Amino acid sequence: xxxxxxxxxxxxxxxxxxxxxxxxxxxxxxxxxxxxxxxxxxxxxxxxxxxxxxxxxxxxxxxxxxxxxxxxxxxxxxxxxxxxxxxxxxxxxxxxxxxxxxxxxxxxxxxxxxxxxxxxxxxxxxxxxxxxxxxxxxxxxxxxxxxxxxxxxxxxxxxxxxxxxxxxxxxxxxxxxxxxxxxxxxxxxxxx
Amino acid sequence: xxxxxxxxxxxxxxxxxxxxxxxxxxxxxxxxxxxxxxxxxxxxxxxxxxxxxxxxxxxxxxxxxxxxxxxxxxxxxxxxxxxxxxxxxxxxxxxxxxxxxxxxxxxxxxxxxxxxxxxxxxxxxxxxxxxxxxxxxxxxxxxxxxxxxxxxxxxxxxxxxxxxxxxxxxxxxxxxxxxxxxxxxxxxxxxxxxxxxxxxxxxxxxxxxxxxxxxxxxxxxxxxxxxxxxxxxxxxxxxxxxxxxxxxxxxxxxxxxxxxxxxxxxxxxxxxxxxxxxxxxxxxxxxxxxxxxxxxxxxxxxxxxxxxxxxxxxxxxxxxxxxxxxxxxxxxxxxxxxxxxxxxxxxxxxxxxxxxxxxxxxxxxxxxxxxxxxxxxxxxxxxxxxxxxxxxxxxxxxxxxxxxxxxxxxxxxxxxxxxxxxxxxxxxxxxxxxxxxxxxxxxxxxxxxxxxxxxxxxxxxxxxxxxxxxxxxxxxxxxxxxxxxxxxxxxxxxxxxxxxxxxxxxxxxxxxxxxxxxxxxxxxxxxxxxxxxxxxxxxxxxxxxxxxxxxxxxxxxxxxxxxxxxxxxxxxxxxxxxxxxxxxxxxxxxxxxxxxxxxxxxxxxxxxxxxxxxxxxxxxxxxxxxxxxxxxxxxxxxxxxxxxxxxxxxxxxxxxxxxxxxxxxxxxxxxxxxxxxxxxxxxxxxxxxxxxxxxxxxxxxxxxxxxxxxxxxxxxxxxxxxxxxxxxxxxxxxxxxxxxxxxxxxxxxxxxxxxxxxxxxxxxxxxxxxxxxxxxxx
Numbered sequence: 001x002x003x004x005x006x007x008x009x010x011x012x013x014x015x016x017x018x019x020x021x022x023x024x025x026x027x028x029x030x031x032x033x034x035x036x037x038x039x040x041x042x043x044x045x046x047x048x049x050x051x052x053x054x055x056x057x058x059x060x061x062x063x064x065x066x067x068x069x070x071x072x073x074x075x076x077x078x079x080x081x082x083x084x085x086x087x088x089x090x091x092x093x094x095x096x097x098x099x100x101x102x103x104x105x106x107x108x109x110x111x112x113x114x115x116x117x118x119x120x121x122x123x124x125x126x127x128x129x130x131x132x133x134x135x136x137x138x139x140x141x142x143x144x145x146x147x148x149x150x151x152x153x154x155x156x157x158x159x160x161x162x163x164x165x166x167x168x169x170x171x172x173x174x175x176x177x178x179x180x181x182x183x184x185x186x187x188x189x190x191x192x
Numbered sequence: 193x194x195x196x197x198x199x200x201x202x203x204x205x206x207x208x209x210x211x212x213x214x215x216x217x218x219x220x221x222x223x224x225x226x227x228x229x230x231x232x233x234x235x236x237x238x239x240x241x242x243x244x245x246x247x248x249x250x251x252x253x254x255x256x257x258x259x260x261x262x263x264x265x266x267x268x269x270x271x272x273x274x275x276x277x278x279x280x281x282x283x284x285x286x287x288x289x290x291x292x293x294x295x296x297x298x299x300x301x302x303x304x305x306x307x308x309x310x311x312x313x314x315x316x317x318x319x320x321x322x323x324x325x326x327x328x329x330x331x332x333x334x335x336x337x338x339x340x341x342x343x344x345x346x347x348x349x350x351x352x353x354x355x356x357x358x359x360x361x362x363x364x365x366x367x368x369x370x371x372x373x374x375x376x377x378x379x380x381x382x383x384x385x386x387x388x389x390x391x392x393x394x395x396x397x398x399x400x401x402x403x404x405x406x407x408x409x410x411x412x413x414x415x416x417x418x419x420x421x422x423x424x425x426x427x428x429x430x431x432x433x434x435x436x437x438x439x440x441x442x443x444x445x446x447x448x449x450x451x452x453x454x455x456x457x458x459x460x461x462x463x464x465x466x467x468x469x470x471x472x473x474x475x476x477x478x479x480x481x482x483x484x485x486x487x488x489x490x491x492x493x494x495x496x497x498x499x500x501x502x503x504x505x506x507x508x509x510x511x512x513x514x515x516x517x518x519x520x521x522x523x524x525x526x527x528x529x530x531x532x533x534x535x536x537x538x539x540x541x542x543x544x545x546x547x548x549x550x551x552x553x554x555x556x557x558x559x560x561x562x563x564x565x566x567x568x569x570x571x572x573x574x575x576x577x578x579x580x581x582x583x584x585x586x587x588x589x590x591x592x593x594x595x596x597x598x599x600x601x602x603x604x605x606x607x608x609x610x611x612x613x614x615x616x617x618x619x620x621x622x623x624x625x626x627x628x629x630x631x632x633x634x635x636x637x638x639x640x641x642x643x644x645x646x647x648x649x650x651x652x653x654x655x656x657x658x659x660x661x662x663x664x665x666x667x668x669x670x671x672x673x674x675x676x677x678x679x680x681x682x683x684x685x686x687x688x689x690x691x692x693x694x695x696x697x698x699x700x701x702x703x704x705x706x707x708x709x710x711x712x713x714x715x716x717x718x719x720x721x722x723x724x725x726x727x728x729x730x731x732x733x734x735x736x737x738x739x740x741x742x743x744x745x746x747x748x749x750x751x752x753x754x755x756x757x758x759x760x761x762x763x764x765x766x767x768x769x770x771x772x773x774x775x776x777x778x779x780x781x782x783x784x785x786x787x788x789x790x791x792x793x794x795x796x797x798x799x800x801x802x803x804x805x806x807x808x809x810x811x812x813x814x815x816x817x818x819x820x821x822x823x824x825x826x827x828x829x830x831x832x833x834x835x836x837x838x839x840x841x842x843x844x845x846x847x848x849x850x851x852x853x854x855x856x857x858x859x860x861x862x863x864x865x866x867x868x869x870x871x872x873x874x875x876x877x878x879x880x881x882x883x884x885x886x887x888x889x890x891x892x893x894x895x896x897x898x899x900x901x902x903x904x905x906x907x908x909x910x911x912x913x914x915x916x917x918x919x920x921x922x923x924x925x926x927x928x929x930x931x932x933x934x935x936x937x938x939x940x941x942x943x944x945x946x947x948x949x950x951x952x953x954x955x956x957x958x959x960x961x962x963x964x965x966x967x968x969x970x
Binding site for chain 2: 124127129130
């Protein structure tokens with residue numbers, strides 16, 4: 001089945017040939033800039049990852065690092081323990097339920113997250129340790145810094161724009177946006 | 193006072209009891225309130241503890257893992273398992289949306305909304321909560337805790353029944369009995385109680401009788417004759433079910449320590465009462481009574497009663513006061529006695545003085561009045577005491593008085609009250625004594641005073657004049673009696689009778705006498721006096737040759753006042769000189785006039801002893817004579833024998849001077865005085881007038897005839913003319929003529945006549961014309 005695949009890829013070349021850029025500005029209702037939020041744009045025409053991406057969720061000083069990790073569906077996430085104590089990592093989330101028993105250093109295998117969704121991570125012996133892994137069906141995602149996040153290399157086309165914040169209720173409606181080739185678009189989103 | 197104390201104690205006891213009861217009720221109420229709060233606190237603590245236990249439970253990793261499997265059966269078993277660990281009877285797994293996902297009650301609640309949503313907070317599920325709820329009528333403490341993985345993924349609810357242990361715990365801590373009810377409970381039983389079944393049943397019945405119990409109600413219950421304080425309230429529940437709490441404390445039990453206290457107070461107060469009574473008694477005995485005695489003794493002294501009566505027992509301060517008081521009493525009594533003695537006794541003679549005498553006299557009179565007997569008083573005045581004082585000195589005089597006092601005292605009994613009235617006056621009271629008895633007493637006095645008194649080698653004779661007055665004869669009261677005795681004494685002195693009894697007549701005219709005395713002064717000025725002239729007739733020629741001037745006083749109110757009334761008064765009051773001057777002036781003038789008219793008359797004027805003491809008399813007469821032009825020999829000055837003798841020396845010199853002028857001196861009332869012949873010889877007397885008392889009884893008394901004859905011969909012997917006064921009958925005239933008397937005067941011849949009448953009489957009466965040579969009266 002290589003040919004259809006190739007054809008599929010080739011059909012996208014013109015699109016891929018001139019990538020657009022999308023900058024999102026995120027504000028609260030009151031007008032303040034919101035940082036630390038994940039924005040991602042899911043193209044209408046999904047493609048799977050070229051090769052399986054990898055990601056890392058580290059543990060240091062009784063904390064998961066980073067607190068929010070966004071990965072594309074299918075990413076193999078590694079959980080190195082850079083801390084000076086052992087940790088036990090677990091997730092009871094539907095997106096992936098797994099457990100790494102008490103360990104130090106590097107666990108033998110990464111965990112492949114093959115379903116989109118949100119994983120809430122915890123450490124069995126350290127109640128305060130928690131993190132999120134947001135599995136999304138797109139490679140185009142970024143965390144807002146100073147209220148802004150820029151997504152690059154977006155082929156022209158239509159996307160649904162999503163927002164995710166820890167502990168925030170699910171976004172009511174995803175915003176839709178259409179990008180022209182080489183367009184640099186600025187979108188302002190509001191959140192509660 | 194005792195009753196007051198008892199009442200006070202009773203009142204105190206009652207007050208304490210009432211206050212205690214009230215306080216107790218209040219205390220029990222407060223305690224119930226505390227117990228109620230304690231119940232809440234215990235419930236809260238328990239809930240907290242259960243919550244903590246539940247949290248530990250749900251943090252268990254295995255538990256969390258199971259929950260994550262969403263395997264209901266496994267979850268149920270784990271719930272049951274873990275629940276048992278902490279004695280939870282009911283367990284639920286609740287979704288964050290509030291829906292029961294698993295329950296250990298046979299799935300009854302699964303899929304339903306959690307029946308106690310109040311225990312969860314959707315916005316903050318990790319908080320959890322706990323509260324009281326009811327399941328099937330039974331109260332539970334229900335706990336809801338989150339399952340953290342690591343974020344809240346679900347809730348677990350655990351129910352723990354509220355059992356008796358909880359109530360017992362509260363009961364033990366607070367001492368109250370607790371009962372939980374659920375009203376309108378179908379079963380009708382008390383839910384849980386610390387009480388026995390029967391009591392619980394009764395409590396419940398009471399509880400159901402309460403109406404609205406939404407608030408906190410305090411009541412006093414009586415169950416089986418025991419009294420309780422109770423508090424009824426609702427327990428706040430999370431599911432709105434009604435659970436009621438009743439707390440109960442026995443009032444009787446709480447009163448018990450008070451009862452002991454009450455008894456103690458009663459005992460103490462009784463002891464205090466007894467103690468107070470004893471103290472009061474002691475105080476009364478030790479202080480009040482002695483003070484009362486002291487006050488009573490002071491009152492006695494105030495009223496003049498100095499008799500002893502204060503007994504002194506104690507040696508302390510009160511005793512000292514008492515003994516000092518007693519000494520004071522004695523002192524006062526003795527001083528008063530001394531003062532009284534000094535006030536009632538004469539210092540010199542130690543006899544009672546006038547004051548005491550009068551007092552005793554009054555007492556004697558009172559006795560006599562009651563007994564109907566008599567009381568006599570004697571007042572004695574020493575004769576010539578003044579001379580003795582002057583001659584021998586006052587000290588001798590005092591010695592004399594003392595001697596007299598002593599002799600008198602010895603002459604009488606003590607009961608007769610010999611007293612010195614003052615000066616040289618003494619007095620005696622004789623009870624049951626009439627006039628005769630008093631006179632007899634005077635003999636005793638005379639006897640006692642008979643002996644000479646020797647005053648330092650000088651012997652003095654004591655003579656006294658005594659006056660007697662007797663009750664009730666002479667007076668009815670002491671004052672008058674004394675006055676009359678005094679009058680009697682004066683009479684005795686004047687008449688030299690030594691003793692005189694009061695004669696009422698003497699005093700009859702005392703009022704009149706005073707009137708006379710006071711009128712006398714005016715009489716001369718008011719021309720009330722008149723001179724009447726009584727002729728003196730020469731016996732041989734039967735012709736009036738002399739007239740005696742006699743004063744007549746006609747007073748407008750008192751009538752005619754005779755000379756023997758007013759002349760003594762004039763003498764006593766010093767008015768005699770005025771009188772005499774007036775008489776002399778008038779008489780001289782009248783006589784001068786008569787002589788000028790051809791009547792050859794000599795006028796005789798009476799002069800008193802007092803007048804004779806004054807040499808001015810001589811000058812007055814001289815000037816009168818020269819003024820009127822009357823010859824001195826036509827004036828006769830008549831003086832009484834006794835008047836001359838009174839102050840013989842001076843009288844003599846005055847008479848001598850008058851005689852030198854040519855005035856004739858006549859001795860009046862001759863024979864009644866105590867003159868001596870030698871004295872008589874020395875005086876320049878020209879006339880002797882025989883007193884009428886001898887003349888009036890001439891025909892009766894042979895003795896008087898002898899006296900008259902002797903007097904005439906005596907007079908003739910001395911070269912004097914003799915005049916007879918008081919010739920009232922022819923017989924007297926004849927006798928006198930026979931006896932050779934020179935002149936006669938009396939009513940036989942004429943009464944005293946006023947001047948005008950005299951002139952008339954001289955013309956018409958035979959006496960005026962004289963006797964015819966034949967000797968017959970014309």
